Amino acid sequence: MTARKALCLSPLLLGIALVSALARPSESPQNESYVALGPFFQEKRVTIVVTDSGLGGLSVVAEAIRKMKEARIFERADFVFFNALFSNEGGYNSLKTRPEKILVFDSALESLHRNFHPDLILIGCNTLSVLYKDTQFSKRTKIPVVGIVNTGVELIANGMRDHAEASVIIFGTPTTISEGTYQEGLMKKGFAAERIHAQSCPELESFIENDPQGDEAEMLISGFVSEALQKLPSPPPPLLVSLNCTHYGYSLPFWEKAFAEAGVTPLPILNPNSRMTDILANREYVGRHHKTEVSIKVVSMVEISRQKIESLAPWLGQISPETAEALRRQEHRPSLFEWNKFVSR
Secondary structure, X not given: OOHHHHHHHHHHHHHHHHHHHHOOHHHOOHHXXXXXXXXXXXXXXXXXXXEEOOOOOHHHHHHHHHHHHHHXXXXXXXXXXXXXXXXXXXXXHHOOOHHHHHHHHHHHHHHHHHHHOOOEEEEOOHHHHHHHOOOHHHHHOOOOEEEOHHHHHHHHHHHHHHOOOOEEEEEEOHHXXXXXXXXXXXXXXXXXXXXXXXXXXOOHHHHHHHOOOOHHHHHHHHHHHHHHHHOOOOOOOOEEEEEOOOOHHHHHHHHHHHHHHOOOOOOOEEOHHHXXXXXXXXXXXXXXXXXXXXXXXXXXXXXXXXXXXXXXXXHHHHHOHHHHHHHHOOEEOOOOOOOHHHOOO
């Protein structure tokens, strides 16, 4: 690993800590999840599956494992990272229609359930979280499922309450932005539409996954930041910046650099990845066991390249060495779930 890459890792971890401190526990949507997860917390041993359309959700897994070990709520927690990406040639954002995206994700969810029998599913992906409610799986499952979008909306809302004069720029994939879930969620909480700005970042997650500290990722982030700022009045209002794709946090230093070069100092950059996993550390049950044994496997239908593994493993290893090692030992299952028949050519 180059010196440049090594130096970029520590600010990422600092950014996660900063964002976690920002949210108000009393207003977090996770408090509602604690009620829904009551039976889950009664178990001694649990299986938790985290899914994403790519490898951004591994940062959610790493945080979840760290918090599980610290909280010692369960005797044992077995984690599975289920990569719901169906092709290295293009993911959900490349599909032509919304129904296609839903059908493919529905197929992935059925496979996830059939193969791993989880006690809890975390959708560590903004794109898939906004699609989940329209899957058939969501209508019949009894398994608690938690998506990342509610966490992200609440994190932004807390920031906007703390900074009444501020606007927010929401950065996300084309599907996340076009669905409008973040914008609608914030407006339902009473925030004016003119304070909410959204910037689509096509294909950025793929370049970050290949090399989060690479020149291509840096160039794209700089371009998307510039494009977003051009839509704002000059000078811009105080700004919250929200990274609403789980991949984006891997390249946090580039986001900070892009805003600095544009002459803008944003208020804290928000990343809901870490905050999402707070539901696993319910204070009512903390310390119930002397120790929590954890295991983790990474399962993927598409083969994860050595380049991607070595780009992400050092970052993940600083939070959870188990997650980094599981990525290096990925389980490649080419027939993990059906997708071809749902996609038009």
